Structure formats: C-alpha cells, structure tokens
Amino acid sequence: MQIGVIDIGGTSIKFGAVDDLGTLLYSASILTEAYKGGREVTKKVLKFCDEIMEEVEVEAISISSAGQIDSTKGVVVFATDCTNRQMK
DSSP, X not given: OOEEEEEEOSSEEEEEEEOTTOOEEEEEEEEOOGGGOHHHHHHHHHHHHHHHHHHSOOSEEEEEESSEXXXXXXXXXXXXXXXXXXXX
C-alpha cells in the first residue's frame, strides 16, 4: 500500500508518499504562509493532494498538523502560531 503524507507546519508544508515499508517515494515542501489564513493553507493542502496523486498511486492520505484536529467534524479546533512568539 502507498500512502500520501502531508505535514502542515507553521513554517512549511511537507508532503510526499511512502510505501508499506516506509520507503519515501516522493517528497517536496513549500512555505505555509499561515498569515494568509486558513482558506489559503487549505487550498495548498488540496493542491498537494492532487500533486501526490499525479506522481504516485496512493490508497490513502495522512495529514499531520500542530494543534488540535476534530477528525469527526473535519475541522481544526486550535492551531499553534509561532509568529507571535520570541524565538531564541
């Protein structure tokens, strides 16, 4: 089985595909640009899903994100934001 994988981070969105042994078959990343809002981030994720499916035949897509996700309702309940924190 091949699975599309997407990691939505505060700085970048990483995406790709792995096989059933965990071998990375395809990968790429792009800036999240969270300041543009949730709709724009969602558009990017949907675009990446299409891109993954063009490159590799996948049976499922797994998405990880910082924050709290309600998988039953399919919504982000809370998302972390590093832009207002001081980084050392």
